[in-house]
Amino acid sequence: MTQDELKQATARAAINYIAPRLEDDSIVGVGTGSTANFFIDYLAEIKGTFDGTVASSEASAERLKSHGIPVYELNAVDSIQFYVDGADEANPALELIKGGGAALTREKIVAACAEEFICIADESKWVKVLGEFPLPVEVIPMARSLVARELVKLGGDPVYRQGVITDNGNAILDVYNLSIENPTSFEETINNITGVVTNGIFAKRSANILLLGTSTGVKTITV
Numbered sequence: 741m742t743q744d745e746l747k748q749a750t751a752r753a754a755i756n757y758i759a760p761r762l763e764d765d766s767i768v769g770v771g772t773g774s775t776a777n778f779f780i781d782y783l784a785e786i787k788g789t790f791d792g793t794v795a796s797s798e799a800s801a802e803r804l805k806s807h808g809i810p811v812y813e814l815n816a817v818d819s820i821q822f823y824v825d826g827a828d829e830a831n832p833a834l835e836l837i838k839g840g841g842a843a844l845t846r847e848k849i850v851a852a853c854a855e856e857f858i859c860i861a862d863e864s865k866w867v868k869v870l871g872e873f874p875l876p877v878e879v880i881p882m883a884r885s886l887v888a889r890e891l892v893k894l895g896g897d898p899v900y901r902q903g904v905i906t907d908n909g910n911a912i913l914d915v916y917n918l919s920i921e922n923p924t925s926f927e928e929t930i931n932n933i934t935g936v937v938t939n940g941i942f943a944k945r946s947a948n949i950l951l952l953g954t955s956t957g958v959k960t961i962t963v
């Protein structure tokens with residue numbers, strides 16, 4: 741199977757998981773990226789069986805709206821039943837690296853509001869230790885060099901993602917050569933650097949379920 745077919749299979753599995761659990765007033769949080777895009781396209785098939793969505797990026801909001809799926813501001817909803825999103829890496833504790841699509845901050849905010857976080861990923865994202873994928877860090881633009889120097893002190897090699905401005909008007913540093921043995925404390929350490937908005941480690945708010953698309957089928961992984 742191709743990587744896209746694996747992404748489609750995991751997105752379909754997420755629909756099969758949430759569809760029987762949705763109620764008329766349910767809100768679905770929707771992530772960003774190519775796997776999330778497949779999910780959005782399949783979500784259109786069951787629109788009308790739930791209230792609406794909250795999107796983690798302008799791109800996902802546009803795609804949802806193009807399907808006629810209602811999109812609410814996060815401040816306008818009381819709760820989010822499910823948050824469904826892809827990942828760049830996932831470990832057996834269901835801690836993640838996210839932000840390859842530069843949407844990490846809004847993704848983390850929507851995930852923090854969700855009762856259940858369902859991660860959808862193909863098997864190339866499965867790792868024992870996080871950090872092979874360069875860790876995205878969203879920074880206030882004027883603090884980019886300051887933050888980069890601090891990240892070097894932590895053992896990483898930060899690279900400015902040229903030409904990318906996040907939906908929040910900020911910059912992204914991708915940090916190479918990290919081996920993240922303790923994701924929870926490392927997430928906090930990086931977030932404590934002045935000028936950092938957030939980083940792409942999802943350990944404080946890890947996934948509840950990982951639907952991993954593999955060549956032998958979609959595996960449901962929980963901790």
Ligand SMILES: O=C(CO)[C@H](O)[C@H](O)COP(=O)(O)O
Pocket residue numbers: 771772773774775776825826827828837838839840841842843844847
């Ligand atoms: O975190 C993300 C966007 O900020 C994505 O979930 C992550 O990059 C995975 O993307 P894809 O589904 O295209 O492989």
